[in-house]
Amino acid sequence: MSPADRHRIHPVTDSPMKRILPIIGLIAVLLIVGTVGFGMITGKGPIECLYLSVITLMTVGYREPEPIEEGGMIFVIVYLLSGAGTFMYLITSIGRWIVSDQVRHALEQRRMQQTINNMSEHLIVCGCGQMGEIICRQLVNQNRQFVVIENSLDRIQELCIPESWAYLHGDATDDGMLQRAGLARAGGLAAVLSSDADNLYVFLSANMDNQPLAIVARAAEESAARKLRQFGARHVINPYQAGAVRMARLMLHSGLENLMEIVDGHHADLELAEFPVPAGGPLEGKAISESSLPERGLTVIAIRRANGERQMPVGGGDQLHAGDSILVVGQQDAVQQFLAETPAPSS
Missing domain, CATH: 3.30.70.1450 (Regulator of K+ conductance, C-terminal domain)
Known part of the structure; x- marks a missing residue:
């Protein structure tokens, strides 16, 4: 699809884990400092000193260590004010980031749905594995609008968002997901999920509207391919068979290489x-x-x-x-x- 037709998404430059790890590290440093400090003050063992550090930071069930001298009191005051304040700020920051990510994700999904609602005669790609990715790149080369339905959020973040592809995060076998992808207005659908059973289900769901829709389905097993054809599928692709046939043709007729590159869109x-x-x-x-x-x-x-x-x-x-x-x-x-x-x- 053209840049004007694509839904532009700003890729996430830092994941939540990358933001949380420094916070976890800082909390660990505070606990270590507290454990060492209480150990020097009280002379108690590391477990009890760690316990004192935790309840001081959490401000829950706090009791001051006994015996404690003036220097120890100063340490407790400084540690309690700085450590507890820092700890509460970090916990609040984590909560705020989690909520903001959820809100941002919800807004992004709403914008994406509006983009898909404006599409017509577009193509739906169910599954964005290796085959799905190749299909999408071919559609981009042909300036065709399309929507990806992918269940893996990691796959969406590593491929769909950086490539600015319209997508829906969910299960393509869900009838509601196909409707959200604009099945009634679509010009074609590719069922390239990893499971043959899921591809058969997607094909049957897409055919329920009885509309003229070009559907291409992946079937790794011949038994699944036969079932798809029995239910009326005209275009069933076995990736292993197709690849093996091409390799055999290239061995037997090497002059076909240029023609096959044209057919596959590699020329x-x-x-x-x-x-x-x-x-x-x-x-x-x-x-x-x-x-x-x-x-x-x-x-x-x-x-x-x-x-x-x-x-x-x-x-x-x-x-x-x-x-x-x-x-x-x-x-x-x-x-x-x-x-x-x-x-x-x-x-």
């Missing part, structure tokens, strides 16, 4: 994209050679007809009709410009 200049042919659009009723595609440097490599039939290879004399979709390859700028100029098909 810096070329891009592969699918375009609809809407009724009344500039491509309807025209042969490929008569359209503006060749002069734009876009090559049609496949046509998916309105009835679902696929045509490949494609010739210059093949005509395009409303409801068709074309798969083209060309320079990234040319593809993006044509995509921006192509009207969306009427519903």
Whole structure:
């Protein structure tokens, strides 16, 4: 998504633990000073002196050590005033930081929800593991709006916030979470959670609205992939199978490397994209050679007809009709410009 469309978030530069550790260290120093001081005054053992230090700082059940001389009294006065005051200030600071973090988190979630509510035809990525991260980066390269649903707060803080990605912290298998992500307005969804069962549940939940939604689901086990297809999933990806097939193809046909880089989006200049042919659009009723595609440097490599039939290879004399979709390859700028100029098909 473009910088204007992104929800800008200021990453947290210091975690609560980093702020609390110095306070814990200072409390430990106060206890050590008190233990040593009371030991010098009373000559008692370290455990009893530590006990005296704790009740002095906490101002609970305090009793002065016996016997105590004038020098000891001065130490107790100074330690009680400075130590107890410092201790209470530190405890108050911890409470204030905890409350402020909760308030800031609540406000951040509210702003994030408002940003998501303004999205339309965006994509929803359920899970931000390795596959989810790669998907998100591909969507960023394509300037597409998207929302990440991730259950791990650590993953959100280390990836989503620094990258300024719109996100929701929660369980993607929760129907309410999908609704908060704008499922009714979304243009597509990727279910790439670590559990095949969770991906199946997300797919079924997303299909309950009976809306035309492009859903891609991850399935590490073939049994899960079969179940997804039985329930109507058209796009099921087994990451291990897909990776192994690609490696085999590269070994058998090394010349396919450049083409596969284009398909995977790793080629810096070329891009592969699918375009609809809407009724009344500039491509309807025209042969490929008569359209503006060749002069734009876009090559049609496949046509998916309105009835679902696929045509490949494609010739210059093949005509395009409303409801068709074309798969083209060309320079990234040319593809993006044509995509921006192509009207969306009427519903």
